[in-house]
Amino acid sequence: MYENDSTDEKSWITPFNVVAGLIVVIGLVITILRFTGGLATVTNLSDYNPWGIWIGFDLLVGVALAAGGYVTSAAVYIFGMKRYHSAVRPAILTGFLGYALVVLALHYDVGRPWRLPYPFIVQQGTTSVLFEVAACVALYLAVLFIEFSPAAMEWLGIKRARNLVDKLTLLLTILGVVLSTMHQSSLGALFLIAPSKLHPLWYSPFLPIYFFITSIIAGLSMVILESTLSYRYLKHKMDEVYLKEKNDVTLGFGKAASFVLAGYFIIKFFGLSSGNDWRYLGTGYGIWYLVELFGFVALPCVLYAVGVREKNLVLIKWTSVLAVLGIVVNRFNVCLIAFNWHLPSSERYVPHWLEIGISIFIVTLGILAFRFIVTRMPILYTHTDYKDSH
Amino acid sequence: MDNVFYTLHDFFFHTESITYLLIVPVLVGITLFWKFLAEKEDE
């Protein structure tokens, strides 16, 4: 089971490890700065711009990209697409790590992180959309942890508990979808309270629906992307089932992503027309909006479709990169670029490089944790003891 | 119990708080109800 140790020994100092190590060291230094000097020393946040990339990227993008967990488990366990079964575990793992890192990132962003449990245990601000987000994220992190735990328990050989959790699969999956629907959409609803600050092209009463639908796109695309990267770097950890189903997953998820993108494109247009925002399209923001809509929604939709029809796996994989970028663009637009558009440029927010440093640090932690777990636990292969349990 | 609300915010606070409290028993209840419904069929 530990045959990779030999390879580890002879090539411990790989370029990847060196870069990752360097990022971690720098990240730790910035962490010390953040917690000894306060937010002002490492961020460009201001009274006009209370949220920067730690919210825009780490929270909004992070949660969206971690949607693969609920999307995949719903597809397999609820919609009965059993042929994608081998994609569930990696997706759940990515989701779990994603949410764990989101919560970690929030500790950097909020002023008094040790009070993060306050909304639950001290005083409940039930009118706040953020309260709902916090409650769902906390609960869903727990659900993902339980969903992920069988892999760890198989690795550790804890059979009884593992089988118990296995029985709960359907319940956990449904709970996961319920919680995800709520908080993925609520991340968009956070901005409903600020119509005077968000550019009308992005402000819409449909924001929660947009965020929810894009989370599905993000989840599907991330599964494709993640399986591509795993194949590239962790192929030796995959069993035949995974390898056999892998292309199926790419085609199937690409197809789904294409269709969901089409639906998203349509509702974006309905949103535009119901808000009567056409006149903004000619402005600078309008052009940027069209770039987002055509470059990061319509284009991946078409490319996925072509890829699926022609069974062009390479095209689908590259399209997943574009679709994921599209999510980043969309979240940045809502939270940072089109937010506070009314302010003069001198008051606008540009991230401090130390903020970017922390975001890179956190992503790196995620990749390292993923690698650590995948090289040890039965994620990309089925544990020998449970070969026919599915 | 004081039931006069002077602001919409207080009103929402009241209703939302109750909603959140109801969600927990609702989720447990619907799960048990499904068990009750489907029990006889499976294995």
Place this chain on the structure above:
Amino acid sequence: MSISRRKFLGWVGAAGLSTVWSGPASAATTKHFEGYPDSLGVLFDNLLCIGCRTCEEACNKVNELPPPEQSFKDLSVLDQKRRTTAKTYTIVNRYNSSKGPMFRKIQCNHCLEPACASACFVSAFKKTKEGAVTYDASVCVGCRYCMIACPFEIPAYEYDKVLEPRIMKCTMCYPRVIKGLLPGCVEICPTEALSFGKRKDLIRMARDRIHRYPDRYVDHIYGEHEMGGTNWLYLSGVPYTEVDMREDLGVTPASELTAGALSSVPMIVGLWPVLLTGIYAINKRSDKIAKHERELAVDQAEKAASEEAAKSKAKEDS
């Protein structure tokens, strides 16, 4: 009334359920709320303001804020476009309007339906019956969503504090007001550009001034309806946009903006499990049927094969 944590916790359990049915006010969401009937407020009249900055100084003093970067005597800062910060609850800016220099005092407007209170996930803000919107730093997590939410861009944050950063904003001098004192800025104002009183009286007073001097004042009391109305009100001699006050905020109270999204939560909780379990059951059933058909087919094939075999055997035998 104010809803406290104790009350929230008091709802836990069976007692909570009874309030659902007993609350007459919760009968309809279309109900209109007028705010606390005798809440207090301040009226700022920019035709009377001379831009002396003494209100800034008084505010600094009564709230024990850190000393300013530039002395309150220095009037040159008036031309900078300043905003409220963690060290200043109120500031006065000068604008070159169509009627010459015009001043504007900025501080928390103490909204009737405060966006900050609606946004805070620990309920750190309270709309008091006196009108002030107060903030409780002892529960604040520092998420700064209140700053995102406030349409008037008032709350500021102590970004430079490591251990106990707070949101900072005007309190309408709540501690003074409940003692029967005037807010610091109102008390010091040498020209009565600031008047303190019951909100409804202030509105009457403002209307009266507009009525008496129709060509001096713009026919609009800022804060009467903006974002659902505010306890701090304004009168102006020039259109409000000329003194950088937004007229495009609308009249919808902040809590209404998110109400729709929040109300979909129980719908998701109620219906998603039903829908998803339904889909699961349908799939499971069609799986079962498929399996059954497969078995049937296998059975038949086997039967046919054995019959065939029997036939051929019989043929052989004969």
